[in-house]
Amino acid sequence: MSREIALEPLTAEAFAPYGDVIETRGEPSFQINAGMCDRFHDLARVDFDGEGTRIGISAGRGRPYALPYDLTMVERHPYGSQAFLPMSEDPFMVIVAAEEAGTPGQPRAFLTNGRQGVNYLRGIWHGVLTPLGRTADFVIVDRIPTAGNLEEHHYDAPWRIVEA
Numbered sequence: 001m002s003r004e005i006a007l008e009p010l011t012a013e014a015f016a017p018y019g020d021v022i023e024t025r026g027e028p029s030f031q032i033n034a035g036m037c038d039r040f041h042d043l044a045r046v047d048f049d050g051e052g053t054r055i056g057i058s059a060g061r062g063r064p065y066a067l068p069y070d071l072t073m074v075e076r077h078p079y080g081s082q083a084f085l086p087m088s089e090d091p092f093m094v095i096v097a098a099e100e101a102g103t104p105g106q107p108r109a110f111l112t113n114g115r116q117g118v119n120y121l122r123g124i125w126h127g128v129l130t131p132l133g134r135t136a137d138f139v140i141v142d143r144i145p146t147a148g149n150l151e152e153h154h155y156d157a158p159w160r161i162v163e164a
Contacts, residue, residue, distance in 0.1 A: 002070055002160040003106075010094055010110035010118070018096040018108075018124045020044040022085060022117035044119035048080030048143040056144035060084075061137050062092070062129040070158040071095060074104050074125045076151050080143030084129060085117035087137040093161070094118050095127030104153050109161045125153065 008014060012021040020043060028038030046055060074097055086092060091114045097104035104125035111132075112118075119141075120126045129138060143149055 002158040004160045004162055005071075005107055005109045006162055006164040007067075007093065007109050007111045008164065010112045010116055014108075015094070015096070015110060015118065017098065018126070019081070019121045020083075020119040022083065022119060023113075023115055044081070044083055044141075045121065046081050046083070046119070046141065047122050049122075050079055050143075053080070054144050056142060058140040058142070059087075059137060060129060060140050061135060062131040064132060064134050064136070065093070065130050067132065067161065067163055069093070069130070069161045071107060071109075071127060071155070071161055072158045073152055073154045074107065074127055075153070076104075076123055076125045077120070077143070077149045078123050078151060079149045081119055081122050082126075082143075083117060083119040083139075083141040085139040085141070086112070086114065087139060089114040090134060090136050091132060092136060093127070093130040093132060095130065095161070096120070097125040099123075099125060104155075107159050
């Protein structure tokens with residue numbers, strides 16, 4: 001038996017407890033490159049711990065998922081934040097869950113507008129990279145080395161994510 005979750009539009013306000021929405025909205029912070037580039041400054045709280053660790057920039061190619069989607073597993077990274085920035089304008093799904101007594105509670109599912117990225121805060125339970133419709137490439141910013149920085153939780157019953 002699955003439980004349903006309706007997709008919500010991704011907004012900075014709704015996503016704030018879980019991390020940051022990364023997008024060029026509003027006015028730029030300032031200009032750089034002799035006025036030829038508008039910089040939207042400091043859009044995500046990149047956070048990691050541990051001596052000998054560093055921030056890495058990687059790329060990922062996600063295979064598409066279809067709706068409805070049965071969510072059976074979420075993961076988290078206890079030693080560092082993790083950001084996903086789309087390299088196309090294709091919307092993707094963002095799934096998060098607040099912790100309740102040491103395990104993830106009821107998930108929330110957001111749909112990006114295709115121009116938004118996300119930064120999951122350290123220790124936030126989240127779903128896997130979930131493009132919709134077609135294969136999509138992403139820039140990934142996270143802690144290097146990644147070893148030991150992954151915990152998974154498998155739900156006893158799936159959560160079915162549906163269009164709102």
